Amino acid sequence: DTEVTQTPKHLVMGMTNKKSLKCEQHMGHRAMYWYKQKAKKPPELMFVYSYEKLSINESVPSRFSPECPNSSLLNLHLHALQPEDSALYLCASSLHWAGSLAKNIQYFGAGTRLSVL
Amino acid sequence: AQTVTQSQPEMSVQEAETVTLSCTYDTSENNYYLFWYKQPPSRQMILVIRQEAYKQQNATENRFSVNFQKAAKSFSLKISDSQLGDTAMYFCAFIPTQGGSEKLVFGKGTKLTVNP
Numbered sequence: 435d436t437e438v439t440q441t442p443k444h445l446v447m448g449m450t451n452k453k454s455l456k457c458e459q460h461m462g463h464r465a466m467y468w469y470k471q472k473a474k475k476p477p478e479l480m481f482v483y484s485y486e487k488l489s490i491n492e493s494v495p496s497r498f499s500p501e502c503p504n505s506s507l508l509n510l511h512l513h514a515l516q517p518e519d520s521a522l523y524l525c526a527s528s529l530h531w532a533g534s535l536a537k538n539i540q541y542f543g544a545g546t547r548l549s550v551l
Numbered sequence: 552a553q554t555v556t557q558s559q560p561e562m563s564v565q566e567a568e569t570v571t572l573s574c575t576y577d578t579s580e581n582n583y584y585l586f587w588y589k590q591p592p593s594r595q596m597i598l599v600i601r602q603e604a605y606k607q608q609n610a611t612e613n614r615f616s617v618n619f620q621k622a623a624k625s626f627s628l629k630i631s632d633s634q635l636g637d638t639a640m641y642f643c644a645f646i647p648t649q650g651g652s653e654k655l656v657f658g659k660g661t662k663l664t665v666n667p
Contacts, residue, residue: 475659477657538584539601540598545594545595
């Protein structure tokens with residue numbers, strides 16, 4: 435089972451709204467990732483959590499706030515977004531941050547299509 | 552800096568034929584993974600095939616196989632007996648397995664269309 439589940443599939447929000455994206459995996463993976471993807475472009479890394487601790491923040495604006503409540507769950511809290519933040523947001527997970535040779539094989543969810551009006 | 556280059560922005564192939572997507576990369580690392588991910592219009596990024604750099608044997612997954620040339624830093628994907636469901640964006644990606652940056656480095660992608 436290599437399933438990463440993201441909800442919601444689609445989200446429309448105004449610039450003053452607060453919303454959250456959710457990502458869940460039950461593969462025992464200890465690294466989880468948020469990516470932003472614009473149309474016809476590769477994914478861009480936003481955040482990495484390793485063992486529930488934030489290990490990488492790619493200079494993402496503070497209107498995006500990640501949270502990792504436990505090893506299976508990753509949230510992305512959104513507040514005061516701009517229209518240019520409209521994109522596909524992908525979550526991924528991988529086995530370990532260090533150790534196993536398979537540690538860096540990332541499995542992706544189906545994404546949340548976000549539109550900011 | 553590590554880079555991945557996919558020189559074919561778009562390709563098309565007739566159903567049942569074979570197509571090869573090219574990918575080159577640049578790194579000073581000796582140990583790393585290479586991947587091909589497929590992203591159909593349904594948008595899920597699906598891992599198609601992976602290759603460990605220390606393995607000389609080319610990886611194969613059913614109709615998908617790679618031609619890994621480590622010295623040339625080339626990692627092409629061959630799709631045999633193309634099917635309509637193979638229509639998708641294909642991303643080549645690289646990640647080191649030890650130390651350094653643990654970030655996936657993606658190419659810009661190749662849009663593949665399989666025609667009936």
